[in-house]
Amino acid sequence: MTHRLLEEPVRPVRPHPDDIAAAWHRPPQPDQVDPAVLGALLHRHGWRRRGGASGRYGRWTPPGPGGGGTSLLVPESRAFPDSDDLLGEALQALTRSGTPSAREVLIGLAVPSDEIRWWREAPSGPADSVPWNVEAQLRAAARQMLLAGALATRARAGYYGARHRRAAAALLEHVLVGPAAADGRLTAFVPLDTGRTLAVRLHQALYAAREAVDYQRATGGMDAFDGAVEAGVSRELTEALIALVRGTEGARIGVEWAPSAGVPENCAAGVEPVEFSPGDLPALREAGERYLREEPPVPVRITGTVVRMRRPGPRCEGSIRLRVIAGAEIPQVRITLDEEDYRIAGHAHLVGLPVRLHGQLESRGGFRRLTGACGVAPVQVEEAERDRLMKSLQENLDFFEEACSGDDCD
Known part of the structure; x- marks a missing residue:
């Protein structure tokens, strides 16, 4: 059902x-x-x-x-x-x-895959030894980069925050990452049938980021980073590049296309890996701050179930937290409501119904807060889903006590 x-x-x-x-x-x-x-x-x-x-x-x-x-x-x-x-x-x-x-x-034979490789030139110790946490840093930076590429397959944005995280993480479930090699190399295998768009978007975003950094270092201008958003560059990608390069003498990222499928459209074959150095870090940091600062709020029409309610006293505005069902690709959102809308949300929750409302999803805080909320109304759902919501309410009444004390839920 x-x-x-x-x-x-x-x-x-x-x-x-x-x-x-x-x-x-x-x-x-x-x-x-x-x-x-x-x-x-x-x-x-x-x-x-x-x-x-x-x-x-x-x-x-x-x-x-x-x-x-x-x-x-x-x-x-x-x-x-x-x-x-x-x-x-x-x-x-x-x-x-x-x-x-x-x-x-x-x-590569078992599951045709595009291959993404990272190299970090970390300073070595005696007999080419490296600190134990070098591989952990490489893996963490690589995962950040894959996540940034997966986010770019969902939408183009300078800063995603909490948006699209669930779908992007699901895309990474199919990616296999091997052990780091002694030369500081790590390889990820991205299956063609589920992840070629990820490999393509990351490939294009890395070259766009490289060109934007070169432009900034040559002219001091940040304009190239604005255009690079369309290629998939974001704050999340700049942070991944910073994590990859920081503490090294340089890093490279390369993409090799699956031989069974050939080179995808608008991509080149046999290109050299993209290189970044410690000298690129100031430009990448400035770009990340710019993306965070300038990403606009998003008008949305959200449907969700109330999972928390709180207000300082009776007959005043209060805040609620919704588990988002539709309207925005984020797991939860916090909202401040006036007295009447707060009352409607509380009654909908008590009878096991989601609510729908309008507002602006603010970038401040990672797109986890809705401002200017209005038009709160219950939404009809299928009977089986309503039964499930009511059962969840009965099992989790404790959190609701803080909202339903005194006249809060009259």
């Missing part, structure tokens, strides 16, 4: 995360592997082709000085009877290999 507001559209169903996770761990079968894709992935991850019968197969060895004892025979096509046998042997050898590059090739 569908539990929803009678006037609200049905939301599309997203792929279940378990379906994606199962694919990551399923080893690819020879008949599911395109020899050309396997060759492209081997080349991308540092394997070297060292001869082989021309037009028939290539011999590949892993990267690094210790790769001479291992080799794969990879057919160039399926035109020969032994192609499946050679592919099966190559896949088996990759599965048994302990090298990170072999694991990354298998991931």
Whole structure:
């Protein structure tokens, strides 16, 4: 049974995360592997082709000085009877290999993915040792950056705050991140079927941010950051770049497109990773403050259920907190209401109904407060949803006592 507001559209169903996770761990079968894709992935991850019968197969060895004892025979096509046998042997050898590059090739085969890489040039200690928290900082900055890219797939804004966070976080559920390498490199695999828009938007946003920083450092002007919003640059992205670069000698971010799908429209192939240095930090900080300061309030028509009510005394204005159902992509919002609207909200809550109202969603505080609220009215819902809301009220009466003391709920 569908539990929803009678006037609200049905939301599309997203792929279940378990379906994606199962694919990551399923080893690819020879008949599911395109020899050309396997060759492209081997080349991308540092394997070297060292001869082989021309037009028939290539011999590949892993990267690094210790790769001479291992080799794969990879057919160039399926035109020969032994192609499946050679592919099966190559896949088996990759599965048994302990090298990170072999694991990354298998991931790219199991679920076709765009790959996003980060490098941090952190100062090293004796024998190239690094502080224990360097990898944690890299992972945190990478996740911030992926979240900024996911937010940009939902809307264009200089500052998102609490908006679109739930949908952006859901998009990241399908992304796989491998262990950080000894050279300060971290790789994320973004599945084509759920995340190509994320990879494309982040790729475009990073180059726009680089151009805006260059313009600011050359001219002192911040105008380029205004135009960069359309490419996906935001305060959230500038903060992620600051977290990535801070405490390092520099950082790079690169995007490699899945060989099975090719280069997406309006993107380039084989481009160098985008580089940022400590000298870029002042421009990035100024841009972030500018985005935060200038993001305008948003007029909204919100539907939600009351989860908290408070006012200092009877017959005066009070504040409520709504769990948002529709009208704004934020989980909760705080609202100050006059006496009559506060009374309507309290009665709607007591009978198990959501309310609908108009107002301005303010950027101050992260788009978590509605100002100028008016037109509070109960909203009819399906019977099953109303029963659920009433049950929730009966189970959580304690919080309502602070709103229903004295004449507050008369």
